[in-house]
Amino acid sequence: MGLFSNIFNRKTELGKKSSTSSFVNPIQVEFHSHLIYGVDDGCEVIDQSIAILKKFADLGMRKVITTPHVMSDFYKNSQANIYPLRDEIRKRLSEENIQIEFDAAAEYMVDEGFEKKIEEGNLLTFGKDNKHVLIELPFMTEPPNLNAVLFKLQIAGYTPILAHPERYMYYGNEREKFHELKDRGILLQLNILSCLGYYSKPVADVAAYLVNNKLIDLVGSDVHHIRHMQILPDALEHKIYRKVCELELLNNYL
Template sequence: MFFFKSKEILPRDFFPKGFVDIHSHLLPGIDDGAQDLNTSIALIEKMASYGIKNFITTPHILGDIYPNTPEIIIGKLKDVKQELSNRNIKDISIKAAAEYMMDENFLTLLDKDKELLTLKDKLVLVEMSYFSPPIHLFDILFQLGLKGYKPVLAHPERYNSYHKNFRIYQKLKNAGCLFQLNLLSLTENYGKGVQKTSEKLLNENMYDFIGTDVHHFNHLDGLKKISTKKNLIKLEQLLLNNKKFLD
């Protein structure tokens, strides 16, 4: 029976109809994801072949490294939508939010009451340094709450500095964070420490949503490893949770 549950299945049988990928880097040329429009479309088409046809793509907003703005992001989104139309690809729904690094620039946006790009209903995808969380992390989370936003913490399993301090995850949850699992964290793609932590968080039912965090085709190849009956049983509710982002 264990062998049966572990058997690989096709990705299109793994992702439920109506699944919305809430974390990806599919807009061309503005971060470390798709570098041009052709790549954007090719990634989207490949993901559609996996059964993923609804996207809220989330380019980085990261200081001077990726100094994206809502105007830049929405402009690139329009380019992708136009190209999908030009190619008569009609079964894709794609919107854009952002993945905000919780840094000084982010605090400035909050202080100036700049509108943030949200996933839906004031849910904001945020991240932090993998090795050195911001000193004022919980103050940032508090400020987000005061502005009416609710943080969705991207890939909490990837923050290496927390791997030996598991209690911090509960503290983050108590501070109002929702957790988004990177599917590839369940493999050794990011390392065994990340894989182990993702399994522990999953077993503790601490995740709220799932994302692919696709940047390139290697990530899509990795998703095939995730598509097993055993993983589908473990992740079914989270996959269904993502349907809340449908219109």
């Protein structure tokens, strides 16, 4: 609890620059969050979605592409339920004159049902080519069909982005896996809060490894609720975050 509670209780003022630094966050496109209300473990009501988006706008973000979980068992989300809620949020943003572009894609769990979704071909994607797809893995064990899924995605013309590779315990002690994934053309997305040690010290260590070895292609907040937004400014001040910003990140081009 120590580090987390200290960070959590600081209640940093959003959008405020450090008095000792002239760092300006170069990232203007945020593409990993859970802001479609009531569909996963993120925002529960529209007011929460709007409050978070207002804070992203205050932080200087130009665009937010939110990514609700899609899982075969828990979260059976698709275009059919996500797009109408996205449109409701857009309407509120406009009514409240909050200047931020807002869109929705998804964060797909690599589970037994995902291969079928790839075959059906109507994945929620993003990027100028509309072919980038965000995927996540179980935290404790690598899924047995990972290779098959990556192959299927790439054959179908998608560019897979692996969400928060630093959080998978089984890769922490097998870091050559990160290099293998990169060699196969998989993009890696770092969670900004990992820099702070928000999830754990081992996760922060792997995050530093990934950044120091220039393995990161994109950064994302993975914001689920307002408490994440309250500590995000601290993460933006962290030296690992600053270092990742020196890499050629793809965020602003999506």
